Amino acid sequence: xxxxxxxxxxxxxxxxxxxxxxxxxxxxxxxxxxxxxxxxxxxxxxxxxxxxxxxxxxxxxxxxxxxxxxxxxxxxxxxxxxxxxxxxxxxxxxxxxxxxxxxxxxxxxxxxxxxxxxxxxxx
Amino acid sequence: xxxxxxxxxxxxxxxxxxxxxxxxxxxxxxxxxxxxxxxxxxxxxxxxxxxxxxxxxxxxxxxxxxxxxxxxxxxxxxxxxxxxxxxxxxxxxxxxxxxxxxxxxxxxxxxxxxxxxxxxxxxxxxxxxxxxxxxxxxxxxxxxxxxxxxxxxxxxxxxxxxxxxxxxxxxxxxxxxxxxxxxxxxxxxxxxxxxxxxxxxxxxxxxxxxxxxxxxxxxxxxxxxxxxxxxxxxxxx
Numbered sequence: 523x524x525x526x527x528x529x530x531x532x533x534x535x536x537x538x539x540x541x542x543x544x545x546x547x548x549x550x551x552x553x554x555x556x557x558x559x560x561x562x563x564x565x566x567x568x569x570x571x572x573x574x575x576x577x578x579x580x581x582x583x584x585x586x587x588x589x590x591x592x593x594x595x596x597x598x599x600x601x602x603x604x605x606x607x608x609x610x611x612x613x614x615x616x617x618x619x620x621x622x623x624x625x626x627x628x629x630x631x632x633x634x635x636x637x638x639x640x641x642x643x644x645x
Numbered sequence: 646x647x648x649x650x651x652x653x654x655x656x657x658x659x660x661x662x663x664x665x666x667x668x669x670x671x672x673x674x675x676x677x678x679x680x681x682x683x684x685x686x687x688x689x690x691x692x693x694x695x696x697x698x699x700x701x702x703x704x705x706x707x708x709x710x711x712x713x714x715x716x717x718x719x720x721x722x723x724x725x726x727x728x729x730x731x732x733x734x735x736x737x738x739x740x741x742x743x744x745x746x747x748x749x750x751x752x753x754x755x756x757x758x759x760x761x762x763x764x765x766x767x768x769x770x771x772x773x774x775x776x777x778x779x780x781x782x783x784x785x786x787x788x789x790x791x792x793x794x795x796x797x798x799x800x801x802x803x804x805x806x807x808x809x810x811x812x813x814x815x816x817x818x819x820x821x822x823x824x825x826x827x828x829x830x831x832x833x834x835x836x837x838x839x840x841x842x843x844x845x846x847x848x849x850x851x852x853x854x855x856x857x858x859x860x861x862x863x864x865x866x867x868x869x870x871x872x873x874x875x876x877x878x879x880x881x882x
Contacts, residue, residue, distance in 0.1 A: 580776045583768060583827050591807055629777060629812030631805045638807055642712075 549615040550599040550608070557596070558588060590626065595634055603637035689771040690821055690876060691848040692835065693855050693864060694744060697881035698842035701732055701743035709837030713822060715806045725796035727819045728834055742882060745834065748773060748794040748819035749867060750876035756786035756795065771876050772821050780815040787816060791868050794818045848876065
């Protein structure tokens with residue numbers, strides 16, 4: 523009986539520790555914060571918002587609050603000003619974990635605009 | 646060619662006009678569909694380029710454009726060029742003129758007509774753009790454009806201007822610096838021109854500087870015979 527209990531206990535512990543380690547990828551959140559909706563909602567729906575906003579912006583010139591640029595402004599790493607530069611960068615971290623390949627950054631800059639401007643003016 | 650097209654367009658416009666019924670007092674379906682109050686058909690952005698003030702050898706507009714939009718500045722056939730300086734000469738008189746050439750932002754743009762995906766489009770304020778989310782890189786528009794205004798991105802790019810997304814496999818051209826216009830600015834080339842040869846403004850506003858000027862001085866559209874009604878006009882040609 524004792525053996526059974528300890529076996530179960532160790533099993534539970536190992537499961538929880540496994541879950542704690544990798545269930546959620548650790549991300550470099552940058553400044554972070556919440557300006558649109560709560561985290562869980564954003565995890566599920568950010569792609570729809572971005573897709574809606576992109577058509578509004580390109581086609582109608584409505585440069586709204588929910589732009590990719592604004593997301594990057596807060597979520598770019600404070601170390602390298604980017605959402606895509608490293609494995610744990612804000613966009614890369616989750617997308618790698620979920621195995622969802624995004625092509626946003628083949629055209630869009632992953633850098634915070636203020637940092638990009640600084641870099642350009644220094645050239 | 647354009648006569649037939651224009652008549653068909655006019656017919657479609659009339660049909661669309663019938664659809665512009667009121668949703669609520671003071672609110673038309675047209676407004677609902679087209680959003681930005683800045684661009685509800687009232688504004689038409691354009692430029693008046695004074696070829697007499699434009700100095701041969703001066704490249705300020707081109708370099709300003711390259712810097713603003715992150716172009717390499719190369720002039721090889723595979724390099725993107727949104728604006729070029731050209732020098733033309735009347736062989737019979739020997740008179741030489743220098744002028745910048747870029748997308749002429751036509752009212753009836755051939756690039757939009759031929760685009761198979763609807764990526765090439767004209768904004769309500771008259772700016773002709775490529776929606777790169779829809780562009781498949783077929784380059785029909787490049788062939789249709791009589792001004793050779795469009796470029797294709799052949800190589801992967803990095804470190805783009807956050808305001809100007811550009812990428813491999815899509816066609817691009819002068820956007821009239823739409824990101825600046827939407828924030829109340831003016832195109833980088835117009836701002837950079839030291840000879841004040843590029844006047845940017847709203848062609849539909851009778852009180853704008855550009856409207857007053859085209860009312861006074863003789864100006865032409867390039868290849869006006871095509872009936873495209875370009876937004877870029879030239880004086881002193």
